[in-house]
Amino acid sequence: MKKITQLLFTLLLALILVACGNDEVNVDYDEIINAVTISDIDLGSITDDFVLPDKMDGYNLVWISNNEAITIKSFVARVTQKDSDTTGTINVSIKDNETFSKSFNVTVKAKAFVLTKEDIINQIKINLHVGETCSSIKSDITLTLKVDDIDIYWTSAKSSVIKIDGNKGIVTRLKTNETVVLTASFIFDGQTHHKEITVVVEMIDEEDPIDPEVPEINLNDILDSLLINLASGDTLNSVTKDFELTTKSFDYSITWASSDTSTVAISNGKAIVTRNDDEVSVTLTASFVFNGKVETKEFTITVLKEEIDEPEVPVEPTIETTYFETFETLQEVKDSGNNSSAYDDYEFIGDNPNVLWEFNRTRIDLFYNNTNAVTVHGGNSDGGPELLGGLYIFLDEGISKLSFETKLPYYETDKHTKVTIFFNDIKINEYALSGKDNQRISIDNLNFKGEGVLRIIVSSGHRVTFDNFSWTTNRFGQEVNSLLVDFESSVKDDDQFTFLNQPTEIQLSGIVFIGKEIQVSEKDLHPQNESSYLTDSLGTNMARFRGNGSTSSSIDSTPIAYLYNKDPFSHVTKLTFTAKLFNIYSDGAEIHIYYDISGEWVLLTKITSLTTDFMYYEIDVNLENVRIKIEVPQVAQNNTINIDNINFIFK
Incomplete structure (x- = not known):
């Protein structure tokens, strides 16, 4: 009986093993592929690279882009913005079973339009009457007064022929063809730019209809039209070459006289300039008869002294190796x-x-x-x-x-x-x-x-x-003229200081700076966050900028740390320094660089990529008569930053 029982148990165990060996695992690939998503990005408005998932429920995924603005490599979608929006799809499938796939509609937005000086110049135009051209104008013209948010200002070289009135150029035709230069001016990126448009106003002929009321010429019209046309590069205070004079205006003949004919002589409507050993001031007087009375207009100019041409010295080739x-x-x-x-x-x-x-x-x-x-x-x-x-x-x-x-x-x-x-x-x-x-x-x-x-x-x-x-090599160059503030040689032992809670004058490298919320003190260096970064060869001191202000209620301080030169430097080309976060709790702190050339601080750049390791930063300045401010503002929870080796590089 015992043997029969053992035999039955063995048969039952064999049946169980066979049944287990025949079980099949059913995988729902549709469910897996449909669960794939792309998170943290608006697929209908893409501007930056984004990351794609590489697995779903343990199955490897394969991605393909059908959008020309997107390339996929190592599960990163690289985005290249075009001139216009780019629409397409990116497809995902299961590796080794690519019959199961899913598509995502994606749109890469067009590159942002950045207005340039050339864009403004190209859009400045004058609108002419139908059938007229710039070389043949008979009617009033319309002027461009604004491009985007940029205001355009117009002037006319001959207001007696084309007078600027708002967005209109009021045309007055005379008995001769008149060439007029219209100048459009605008301010862009802090500088004034110009565009000149030359037009020709046709003379009146017998076949043209003329208004019965011809505008009456007044004295001011004639006076305004009188000009001295200086040579290129010259000004009233800096005359070096001969120049032209107005000899006729509104049918009135103009005569000219010079207060110093040895310096400026008048001949056939031209001023002949003779430069002397010293600067000479000369008054030119234009005269004409109007309503039976002699009228005049004076111009005072300065003729520069004669320059003696120095013999050219051969320049040695400046080829470096x-x-x-x-x-x-x-x-x-x-x-x-x-x-x-x-x-x-x-x-x-x-x-x-x-x-x-x-x-x-x-x-x-x-x-x-x-x-x-x-x-x-x-x-x-x-x-x-x-x-x-x-x-x-x-x-x-x-x-x-x-x-x-x-x-x-x-x-x-x-x-x-x-x-x-x-x-x-x-x-x-x-x-x-x-x-x-x-x-x-x-x-x-x-x-x-x-x-x-x-x-x-x-x-x-x-x-x-x-x-x-x-x-x-530097066989032909000039040595760099610079000022290094390393907070070591520039700060004597008795001049070192803990946090300055009010703007304070500081003597650094022989220059007076204004500092606030700054500590420069070897004895107060933090053993882990500061001292451990220094060796005898790399220096024994650094500055600590505390942009979050004092935590002590007994100290009157504000949450900004800064350092700037009290008196302007004549010309700074670059600013370099090394900086790091004081510790990991300062993550997110920033350095702001400002400049002042007119009594107002202007932001030059921001540094936001700081780490707990010292990094080198180089900033282009190229400004004259300038003060430079290094500032650590309160932008994060803890805004403490170490800065060292500040180098002002001069021209």
């Missing part, structure tokens, strides 16, 4: 068996036989594309400058431009890595590196002349790989 270094000749060192993992000190001559390199605490490595490179170890900050790891390039023709690539071989552990660049012990700038990607550092405004040593130093304890250097 650009050098490149790839470190590929280090292969010989590797082949000789000297490619150890130790960081050594040695000299090197690479792609350029006249350029000597000195490597400190350096080893040969491979770059991302398996080409030779060098990795520098930052050494110990307490070992003195001679023990700091770096690259030394000995140059004898100056340097105007520098560029090279960097990579952090140990980016997981090398946090707050910095590279500092010097020329002949003058600190040019420092750069913060982070992440695993390559980073190219380029500087276009060095402009040092003569012999010198370019030093590239790696911060203490960190490692950086370098490759693909290029630099340009």
Whole structure:
């Protein structure tokens, strides 16, 4: 009986296993594909790239674009806006089972129209009577007075022939054909621009109908028409060349007289100019007879003194040389068996036989594309400058431009890595590196002349790989005239200060600045957020801008931090500095750069891409007689920012 029971149990178990093995999984692909959505974007009004889902319920998706303005790569839809809206579809299907698909209607909006000076000039027109042209005008004309929101102002070179009245040009035909220059002026981007339109008003002939009431010519009409037509580039206060005079107006003959005929002589309606050793003021008088009385109009001009042409000095060709270094000749060192993992000190001559390199605490490595490179170890900050790891390039023709690539071989552990660049012990700038990607550092405004040593130093304890250097000589350039505010050499120990709660005069690098809500104090540096970023080679101080104001009720402060030069600089071409967020709680803080040339601060640019690593920023200014303000406003929850190495580059 026991054996029969065991046999029955075995048969039952076998039946269960067979039944389980025959089960089939039914997948509803329609339900899966219909569940696919594209979120966080209006598909009917697309302007930017957007991300597409790569899976649905564990199934891989395949995307195809049928819209010429959208290309799809790695599940990112790349958008290229056209001149007009672009409508189409993007389709999704299940990979390996593409019979199940779904389409999305998408519209990429047209590029935004940006009004330019040329657009305005092209739209400025004069509207003529039917059958008339600019070379044959008989009737009044209509003028363009506005393009978009830009006002257009008109003037006429001969108001006696075409008089401007609002949007009308009132035409008066005379007994001769009259050429008139109409000038349209407008202000765009803070500058005044002009467009000239030349027209010819036809003379009256016997066949033309003439109004029975001919407008009466008055004295002011004649006086207004009297002109002296100066040569191109001359003004009443700066006359250098001969010029034409009006000799007839409304059938009235005009005669001219000069107060100094040795300087300006009148001959057949032309003023003949003779320049002397000094400037000369001359009065020109136009005379005519009107209603039996002699009328006059005077013009006072200044004839500039004669300029003696200096002999031309031959100019030496200003062709600079650009050098490149790839470190590929280090292969010989590797082949000789000297490619150890130790960081050594040695000299090197690479792609350029006249350029000597000195490597400190350096080893040969491979770059991302398996080409030779060098990795520098930052050494110990307490070992003195001679023990700091770096690259030394000995140059004898100056340097105007520098560029090279960097990579952090140990980016997981090398946090707050910095590279500092010097020329002949003058600190040019420092750069913060982070992440695993390559980073190219380029500087276009060095402009040092003569012999010198370019030093590239790696911060203490960190490692950086370098490759693909290029630099340009500066045999013919000028040294950069600049003012560096590094909050170290520019601030003496007894001049350092904690937060200024009211606008306060500060002496920095010999210049008086106005500062507020700024701290510059080595003893008050935050150990983690500030001191840990500094080494002996990179500096021992920085400024802290506190844009969120004081948290103490006992201190009267406002939530804006700023620094600006008290007296204007004569000409600033660029502004550079390094900056970082004080800590992660300052995320969202911004730096605003303003300029003042007329007693009013004008926003130049905003910097919003700040991180907790020092980054280098370069801003084009190119303004004369200007004050520059660096401001940290209250725009986020915590608006504290560190700023260092502020460099004003002058013309």
